[in-house]
Amino acid sequence: MKESYDILVVGIGGQGTILASNILGEACMIENRPVKGAETHGMAQRGGSVESHIRIDGRFGPLIAPGTADIIIAFDMLEAFRYSYYLRPGGKIITNRRLVVPTSVFMQGLPVPTDREILGRLSGYELCVIDAEGLAKEAGSLLTQNIVMMGAASQFIPLKTESLVQSVSRLVPPKTLEANLKAFELGRVAGSSC
Amino acid sequence: MERRYLLGNEAIAHACLESPVDFICGYPGTPSSEVVDILRMQPERNFYIEWSVNEKVALENALGAAWCGIRALCTMKHVGLNVAADPLMTSSYTGVTGGLVIMSADDPFAHSSQNEQDSRMYAKFAKVPCFDPGSIQEAHDMVRDAFLFSEDIGLPVLFRPTTRICHSKGDVTLGDLRVSGRTGQFNRDPAQYVVIPAHTRVLHKKLNGKQASIKERLVELGYNKAEVRGRDAVIASGIAVSYVSEIIPHSTSFAKIGAYPIDEAWLKEFVSRHERVLVIEELSPFVEEEVLQVAGTIPVFGKKSGNAPYEGELSPAAVGRIMKSAGFATNYDFPVANYPPDAPPRPPILCAGCMHRAAFYAIKKVFREGIFPSDIGCYTLGLQLGGVDTTICMGASITVASGIAHSGEKRDVVCTIGDSTFLHTGIQGLMNAVYSNAAITVVILDNRITAMTGHQPNPSTGITACGVPVPPVSLEAICRSCGVLYVETVDPYNLTLMVNALKEAKARPGVKVVIARHPCVISARRAGISRRPYDVDSEKCTACGTCVRFGCPAIEMGGEKAVITDGCSGCSLCAQICPSGAITPGVRK
C-alpha cells in the first residue's frame, strides 16, 4: 500500500544524522523524485538521542509510522535498539558497531548495556553491523563515519549509487571530499557482504 | 522555478527573499530560529536584519518598519508571542501599511519548549488572520501570499508553522528572488497611530468591520478548501492535513483548513452535506469549535467527543487511531509497534567542557542546602546536576528567586540565568530584587552567545546578526546600575576562584551577582580555540566515581577505572576535582 521507501537514520546529537538526511534528499532531487523528511533540532542535539525520517517518493507527511520503516541506519548500536520498533517485518538495520553508553547511565549507576546484550536484542532483525570507526580511519578521517554508514546502506536503498556519490560531493566541505568519497566506497564494500 | 530539498524553515526564508521582504527581526527560539539565521547569512542582503533582545522589542521594531510602508517579518517561538502579546493586541487596531508577517512557531509535544500553547488562539484574540500550513510547500507559498494579504487588508498576519513544518524537509518548488527597492517613509496620522481612547474606540470598530471580508478573501485565496466525496467528512488543519491525506479513502469527503478566521457560511455549506464529521487538528479544538457552531444536529467527532487528544503532536499512526475510533474508514492499517521499555534513555546533556557544568558544581559545593531557581537555555540541563529547582519562562529565575526569598523561606536562594536570557527579560527582575531588598545570589552564566537555539549573537557577544563588530554590553555595568553592590566576574573553569566568589556572595546581604564568564565550547571550537585533552592515570585512579558523577559526557567508567574519551575538550574541571590527582593533561591528538 505504502508508496514511499522509508528510511530512519538514528544516532546521537552531533553525529551527523542531518548531513545523512541531506545526502539522501539531495540524491532524490538528482533523480527527480519526490521526498519528505523530518529531523530533530533544538535541545536533543546536545548529545541526546536523535532521529531523521526520510521518505523517498514520499508525497504526504514527513513522519514514518512505527512498524513501517524499510530500513534503519544507526550511527550507534544502542540507538539501533531504541528505534528498532520502527522497522517493518522483513526490514533491515544497518548499524555502526560502536555503542556509546549514555552519561546518565554512569551518573545514576544504572546497569551498563554491553555490545553483546544489544546485539542479542537485535538478533531477530536482519542486521548489518559496520565498523564505521575503523573504515573512517582507513578513509583518512574519523569524521567520515556517517558517510561510511551511508555507503553501506547504499547497497539496499533504491537510489542509484551515482546519485548518492554526486550528492555527497555536493554536500561535504570541498577540503574533505576525498576522504568522504573514500569513506563512502569503503562503506559500500562493507555493506555488500551483509 | 527551481525544486530543492529544503528544511521547512529554509523554504520559509526563501519565500521571504521572493516576496521580497525589507525588514527582518526576531528572537531565537526552537523551532523558529533558522529563518533569521538563514537570512542573516545570505551573501547579498537587500534588507535590514537584526536579532532583537526579546520578542516584544522585535515586534515593535517590525511594526515601526511596517508603518513606514515596507514589508517586515518578525519571528519567534510560540511562547515568545506571550512576550510580544502587548504590541500584538493593539497592532490590529492601528493596522499596517507595509506587509507585516509575524511568525510564531508552535511546538506540539513540547520537543524543545516549556508548554504546548496554540498560537491560533492569539490570532483570534487579536482579530488578525492566521495562516496554518499543512506542508512545507504550503508554508512557502503562504509566506509569499501573507505579505500581500497583510498589505491588502492593512493588518498584521500571524503565520503559525509547527515543529513538523519548520524542522521537516521536502522537495519544494521555489520562485525567483527579487529586490524590492522600497524605502520606508512615515506618514503622520495620529488617528491611526496614537491609540488614545478617542482614537482606539474608532479603530476597534474598524477592525471588527474588516472581519467578514477577511473570511471571504481567505476562501478565495484557496487555503481553506473542501472536496465532497461521500457521507462522512474529515476536516483537518495544519500538518494533520498531510497525515490524513495519506490514509483517507476516496469515498470520504475532506476539508483542508489552512487559514483563519474560517468563513462560517462556507463551512456550514460543507458540513451540512454530510452525515458525520470528524475534525483532526493538533492542540486546541480550534477548528472543532467552529464546526460545532455550524453543525446543528450533525454529529461532530474530535477532541470533545473523546476521539482525539488535546495534548501532544499527531502522527500518521495517531491519525489512523483517531479515524478508527470514530468509526471512519481508512485505507491503511498501521501496525502496533512499541518503544522498547528497557532501552536506557539518552537525554540531552551539557557538552563536554561546558562552563555551565563547572558553575553548577561550584554552586552546589558552596550552597549545599540552597534553592536553585533557573531559567531557559542550555543550562536548564543543569537539572541533571541538581542545580535547577524551577524554570517557568524567560527571565523568571531572578523574579522567582525574589519571591521565594521574600516568602519567609530560610535557606539560601541562588538563581542561574544565561547572558541572553538576562538581556531578554532578566534585567527588570534584577532591578526589582534590588529595589525590594531581596536576599538572593544571582549567577549570570555568561558564555557570550545564545547557545541553545543554535549560537546566535546577542548584545553581549559584540557582533550584530550580520557579523558587524559593535561594543558589547557590559553585564557588570548593568548590574551595578541596578544598585547591586557585590558584582564579581570569574572564569568558572577556575574552580577555586568560582567557589571563593560564591562564598563571598553567601556572606553578604541583599542582592549579589556573580558573573561566570567563559565562551561556550561549541562557539570556541568554531572560532578555532582548542585545549589539550585530559587523561586518567589508571594506576592512580581509585574508581571513586567523583569525576563520573560530575557528569561530563567525555568521562566513562571503562570496567573498573574511569576513562576519558576523545570527546574531551580540555576544561580541566575533572582534574581539579579528582581527589587522587589521577587526571592530568594528555597528549594533543
Ligand code: SF4
Ligand atoms: S552548546 Fe555551549 S552552552 Fe550549550 S551545552 Fe554546549 S557548551 Fe554548554
Ligand code: SF4
Ligand atoms: S577535562 Fe574532564 S571535565 Fe573537562 S571536558 Fe575533558 S573530560 Fe570533561
